[in-house]
Amino acid sequence: MREQLLEIYKLLFDRFGPQHWWPGETQFEIIIGAILTQNTSWKNVEKAIANLKAVDHMTPVALHRLTLEQLAELIRPAGYFNIKACRLRNFLDWLFENYEGQLENLEKIDTVRLREELLAVKGIGPETADSILLYAFNRPIFVIDAYTARVMCRHYLAELGIDYSQLQDLFQSNLPQDVELFNEYHALLVHVGKDFCKPTAKCSGCPLEKLPHDPMIGKC
DNA sequence: GACCAGGCACATC
DNA sequence: GATGTGCATGGT
Numbered sequence: 620m621r622e623q624l625l626e627i628y629k630l631l632f633d634r635f636g637p638q639h640w641w642p643g644e645t646q647f648e649i650i651i652g653a654i655l656t657q658n659t660s661w662k663n664v665e666k667a668i669a670n671l672k673a674v675d676h677m678t679p680v681a682l683h684r685l686t687l688e689q690l691a692e693l694i695r696p697a698g699y700f701n702i703k704a705c706r707l708r709n710f711l712d713w714l715f716e717n718y719e720g721q722l723e724n725l726e727k728i729d730t731v732r733l734r735e736e737l738l739a740v741k742g743i744g745p746e747t748a749d750s751i752l753l754y755a756f757n758r759p760i761f762v763i764d765a766y767t768a769r770v771m772c773r774h775y776l777a778e779l780g781i782d783y784s785q786l787q788d789l790f791q792s793n794l795p796q797d798v799e800l801f802n803e804y805h806a807l808l809v810h811v812g813k814d815f816c817k818p819t820a821k822c823s824g825c826p827l828e829k830l831p832h833d834p835m836i837g838k839c
Numbered sequence: 840g841a842c843c844a845g846g847c848a849c850a851t852c
Numbered sequence: 853g854a855t856g857t858g859c860a861t862g863g864t
Contacts, residue, residue: 747846
C-alpha cells in the first residue's frame with residue numbers, strides 16, 4: 620500500500636505540480652473557508668469570503684460581533700447560510716469562551732486534544748476539523764473527503780463504503796508524517812477528483828489512467 | 840430542469 | 853449501527 624500511495628502521489632505531482640493550498644491569506648480565513656466549503660463548491664465560498672472582507676470582518680473579533688442574521692446575509696453565496704452562520708458562531712463562541720478569541724492560544728495545544736475540541740464544536744465534523752488542523756495549524760493530519768474516497772475506490776485501494784477514520788488511517792499509517800506531503804497530497808486528490816474522477820466521467824487523460832481502475836465506480 | 844459541489848447533525852428504524 | 857433527510861446557492 621505504501622508503494623501504491625507514493626506512486627499515485629508522484630503521478631499527480633508530476634502532472635499538476637504544487638497546489639499551494641489552502642487558498643487563504645490568513646490562518647483565520649483558512650478556518651472560515653473550511654467551514655463554509657462544507658458540501659459546497661469553492662467558487663461559492665470565495666464569494667462569501669469576499670463579502671466578509673469587503674466589510675472588513677475577516678477577524679475573530681469583528682465576526683463575533685455580528686448578529687446571526689448579519690452573518691448569514693454576508694455568507695449567503697456559500698449556500699446553507701443559516702446553518703453555516705450558526706456553525707461559524709459556534710466556533711467563535713468556543714474560541715472566545717476558552718481561548719480569549721486568540722488563535723495563537725491554540726498553537727500550544729497538542730494535536731490529539733485540539734482535534735477533540737474542534738470535533739466537540741457543533742458543526743465541525745471530521746473533515747472540517749482535519750482541514751483546520753492540517754492547513755491552518757500545520758499538524759500532520761491527512762484530510763479525507765469525497766474525492767479521496769472516490770479516487771481510492773476507483774483504483775481498488777479501498778472498499779466501497781469505507782468510513783472516514785479507516786481511510787484516514789490508511790494514509791497516515793502508510794506515509795511519513797509530513798505536513799507538506801499531506802498538504803499537497805490531499806490538494807492533488809481534490810484536483811484529480813474534480814477534473815477526471817467524477818462519478819460518470821471517463822478516465823481519459825487522467826494521470827492515474829494507467830493504474831488498474833474501474834471507471835464505473837462513482838460515489839463511495 | 841436535473842445534477843453536482845472540498846459535510847454535518849439529527850430523526851428514525 | 854445503518855440509513856435517510858434537511859440545509860441552499862450557483863455553475864454546468
